[in-house]
Amino acid sequence: MFDKILIANRGEIACRVIKTARRLGIRTVAVYSEADAGARHVRLADEAVLIGPAAARESYLVIERIIEAAQRTGAQAIHPGYGFLSENEAFCEACEAAGIVFIGPPVAAIRAMGSKSEAKKLMEQAGVPLTPGYHGDDQTPATLQREADAIGYPVLIKAAAGGGGKGMRRVECSADFLDALASCKREAASSFGDDHVLVEKYILRPRHIEIQVFGDSHGHAVYLFERDCSVQRRHQKVLEEAPAPGMTPERRAAMGRAAVEAARAVGYVGAGTVEFIAQQDGSFYFMEMNTRLQVEHPVTEMITGLDLVEWQLRVAAGEPLPLAQEQLALNGHALEARIYAEDPGKGFLPATGRLLHLAPPDEGLHVRVDTGVEEGDEITPHYDPMIAKLIVWDVNRDRALARMLQALADYRVAGVANNIEFLSRLTACPAFANADLDTGLIEREQAYLFPEASAPERDEWLALALAELLREQERAAATAARSADSSSPWHARDGWRMNAAPARSLIFRHGEAQKTLRVATLPGAFEITLDGVATTVSGSLNPRGLLRGEFGGRRLAATVVAAGERRHVFAHGRARVFACVDPLFFSGEGGGAEGGLLAPMPGKVIALLAAEGARVDKGAPLLILEAMKMEHTIAAPTAGTVKGFRFAVGDQVADGAELVEFDAA
Known part of the structure; x- marks a missing residue:
């Protein structure tokens, strides 16, 4: 086994690899760009090497700098993670030339499967069913459009070297083809340095099912069952699960055998994923092979009880596969939700900013969180805006769905727009809950997934006000403790008035709604009047914003996070942002960029x-x-x-x- 490895990646996957390496007693070297100098993967690794500016093409994609970092630190092997150089044959060759083990498949396998076009040709020769399409080398727009016309619309244009939904466009008619092609090629060139594309028939209501395969250098190959990754937006996966709902043992075995044969055909070593498009009748077509570990590998780990990164390390070190096919068994059901800094209400537009408050659910047997960030870290525009992967497991799918809903309700993120509430609606969506799955689920369930925004409930306004009052008391107590006269009544800040009832007002705004809450201080409590109705409230607030309140005899747990004038309220499984209004502050009309x-x-x-x-x-x-x-x-x-x-x-x-x-x- 290796003594030291370098991880040629960042974020969540780098942290994931470090976790397994540390358990196995392997020292780790992180690489980082200038933008990632304080990143979590840098903090976790035993050593870290700066490799360039923020732009990936000047840091994480520069092969020479990564090889130099490995040589300088004495790393015996390099784990590429996923994305960046993980499927780059030149990087694999550079590792080999430098005498460094590449923790992945051999160059020949990457070359054969790294191009979607070449992979499909190979699978066609092996008799694996393929989606009708054009996978040729003639990339002139006229040829590609002619082939698309012959296939019949809708078609899908896909970057031959792509992944992650980048460089991919669905085209509905011939008139739209050339514009979509130009956009697809630009994005492919930017993301992968290669604008080669292929064109395929777009299968209506397809399911996206992938098989996890593993091979070793001793001629053994196995499959570790399947994952259903049908729920996607912009061709990028959102919710994944294992095993695939409705999968019969016979179909699982057939797809598993096809995937293993595909791996054997290229002498595959290490972790790989063979992806299929499946029709609703169960028939399936080879789509592509990813010659790396997948983002969604944790769901396979949860149902098999195995550590796939450990398998990668052992196989790369020359060991045989730990288990044979007949020794592998699946247990229960697992789901993975990708927590992103993005705004689902604005077309899933990526968001940037500092994570002012980050509180994931507690981890244990049923819940796992893989993340590359911590509270206070920044989501920058330079890289993928993933915050974390939330993975849950239980004995069957229904119980796993319930686990996911609870875990999402417990996830607290403030400071950047995020998709947590959207994921909760998606998990609860009847189509998803009933396993009526296809890659168009999000589009066809728009009404359920994107409802009209609801107004805050009375409890939320009251929780907001109570947290504000308790924070004021905390500050007053701290000030009194530092004072020469800590018993002075002027420290009380209890709303006392001469010859008048001790009352004051708090003003908050949510969207266009603004409310004034009248507050009277009582012994050990407050009386808050909202919309003409008075409620006695009391409670406690911890430094992390966890509020345990009692509202007119009812108890409620919520989290209220203050950030400047903003107040982030997490209650009833929802997150809302309020503004604290200072009545002495006047803001005139205008501003912005009208016109x-x-x-x-x-x-x-x-x-x-x-x-x-x-x-x-x-x-x-x-x-x-x-x-x-x-x-x-x-x-x-x-x-x-x-x-x-x-x-x-x-x-x-x-x-x-x-x-x-x-x-x-």
């Missing part, structure tokens, strides 16, 4: 799609902004005139920057 369109996040302008002075219709694309390796189109909010662009192609823009001067008329 302009603002950048929704930091990014780079990569295309201007309209001419200055042009009249455009509502929804017309005006500009493309690239952020977090994804393209975001800025569209006209209404019919009007493009008066001018504030930035040129290639310019970096800040969050909130005015991009387009637009005259609505």
Whole structure:
């Protein structure tokens, strides 16, 4: 076994590998960019090496710097994680040339399976069923469009070297093909350095089922059952589970055998995933093979009781697979939800910012949290905005769903927009709960998943006010303790008035709703009047914002986090943001960028799609902004005139920057 390994990655997966390495007594070396100098994976590793600026292409994707870091620190092997260089054959070759073990498959396997086009040719020769499509080398737009027309719409354009939903577009008709192709190629080149694409028939209501395979250098290969990854948005997985609902033992065995044969065909060593598109009738087609560990590997670990990273390390060190196929068994059901810094209500737009409050659910037999961040860390625009992976397990799917709902309700994140409430609705959605699965589930369940925003309940306003009052008491007590006269009545801050009832007002705002709460101080409690109704409230508040309150004889546990004038209230499984209004502060009208369109996040302008002075219709694309390796189109909010662009192609823009001067008329 190795004494020291380097992890050529960052974030959650780097932390995940470090955890197993530490358990096995293996020292770890982290690499980091300037943006990740204080990152969790850097703090956890035994050693860390700076490899360049924030941009991945200048740090995490620079092969020479990573090899040099391994040599300088004496690392015997490199674990690539997933993404970045994990499926890069040049990186694998560089490791071999430097005498460093690459913890992954051999170069030949990466070369064979790294290109979706080449992999499909290989599978076709092996007799594995393929989705109808074009996987050829002629990449001229005219040829690709002609092939798409022959396949029949809708079609899917996919980056041949891609993954993670990047460089992928669904096209409904021939007239839209060339624009989608250009966008797909740009994104593929930006994310993978290769704009080669393939075109496939888009299967209606498909399920995305993948088989976990493992091979060793002694000729053994096994499959560790399947995962259902059908629930996706923008072709990126959101909820994964294992085993796949409705999977019969016969179909599982058939798909497992096909996956193992695919791995054997390329002499596969290490962890890999063979992905299939399955139709509702159970028939399946080979889609691609990922020659690395998958983001969703924890659900397989939960149902098998195995550590797949340990298997990777043992196989890379030359050991045989720990178990044979007949020794593998699945137990129970597991689900994984990806917690992202993003705004589901705004098309899942990625978010950036500091994690002011981060409190995951307690981990144990049924709940696991894999994360690369801690409270106080920042989600930057440079990398994927994942906060964590939340994994739950129980003896069957229904109980696992209940576990997931409870764990999501217990997850507290403040400081950045996030998808936790969306994931709760998705888990509770009848279609998902009843396993009516396909990759279009989110789109077809829009009404359930994106309901009209509800108004805060009375309990939430009261909890907000009680937390504010208890914080004031805490501050008063601290001030009194530091004072020369700690018993002075002026420290009480209890609303005392001469010849008047001890009362005051608190003003809070949520969206457009603003409420004034009248407060009277009572012995050991408060009386809060809201909407003309008085309630006696009392309780305690800990330093982490956990409130245990009693409201008119009813008890409620909530979390209230203060951040500047904002108050984040977590109660009843929901998270709401309120503003604390200072009645002495006056803010005039105006502000913002009236007449302009603002950048929704930091990014780079990569295309201007309209001419200055042009009249455009509502929804017309005006500009493309690239952020977090994804393209975001800025569209006209209404019919009007493009008066001018504030930035040129290639310019970096800040969050909130005015991009387009637009005259609505």
